[in-house]
Amino acid sequence: MRKMVLIAGMLSGIAGAAQAQSNVIIYGIVDLGLNFTNNAGGNRAYELQSGYPSGSRIGVKGKEDLGGGLSAVFQLENGFSADTGTLGQGGRLFGRQAFVGLSSNQLGRLTVGRQYDFVVDFLGPVTANGNWGGYLFSHPFDNDNTDNSFRINNAVKYTSVEYGGFKFGGMVGLGETAGAQRTNMTYSLGAQYLNGPWTVAAAYMSNTLPGASAAGSIAENDANFLAYQQRTAGAGINYTVGKATYGFAYSNTNFTNPLSSVYVGPITPASGSLKRLVFNNYELNAKYQLTPAFSLAAMYTFTQGKFNTSEANFKPKWHTLGLMADYALSKRTDVYAQAVYQQVAGSDTGSVLDRAYIPGASEVSSAARQGMLRLGLRHQF
Structure with missing residues (x-):
């Protein structure tokens, strides 16, 4: 808690010094709820957990006009657990974001630091988990990072201005390993088109040896999967008509020589070594705003897997169904309920x-099925 008080003091000081220019903003979200997991290692589990639809955070961002349409920009964002007061993202002070850069009204924005890749920026917002649902609605093991399980360190990132609703970007996360520059290096590209009721997005990301070095683009205690390589590509679309928004998203994630997942630990089969692991995610989602304060939403994801080992091949399938109801008590405070069910079929890897x-569950199920319920309160400032 002393660390959180120190952070709040630092941010207040920064804001006070820049108040006259009105170019520094302090913001945050506190999201806390009660979870029920029907099968956590064969048992029921009840937990108070922080940050599922929205990660609990406090941040400061600023912009200074340098003239001629050019501005200096920065953002520092801390993630924390509201149930315990501890730091998130592996204990990092500003684990969610930490960057500085230049923004031009004509040329776009160039930033350097710890940042999100373009799967998170562009593809995530057309999925349920990257938009209104959050953690529990992630694709299995958040294999495509649409729920931002990790961020990119040492990142140089460019995002264009909008051209008739279209914008694009590119990023490189430096490996910073002398003599082996590709070790723990990340590349990401993305594009987005916004036009009236339509949102169309596509993104690509490639990580080589994520988590292999502390100094690289994805630190070991920040990586989702430890593997030789991870490649993710996807596209999606949202369409809004009246009070309803409908969406479809597809993503493909390919792991070479995967060893473990941050969510479930080692993933080595009972016999043979895992050479290749592929996830194809197909998601349908919808949200309906019944009243200005009350909304209902649903999603279904079918995930088709391919596991190639040194001795056999497997083709598992995941079915994930999620429902959410949200009621706004004010412009900044809401209460919500979520229910998620997952079933695995066709997998016999041992x-x-x-x-x-279900990402966010207390533990892995002892069976091929698992269900979760969550009741939460969220406040934004």
């Missing part, structure tokens, strides 16, 4: 991948 696991 590993943890054969069992259901």
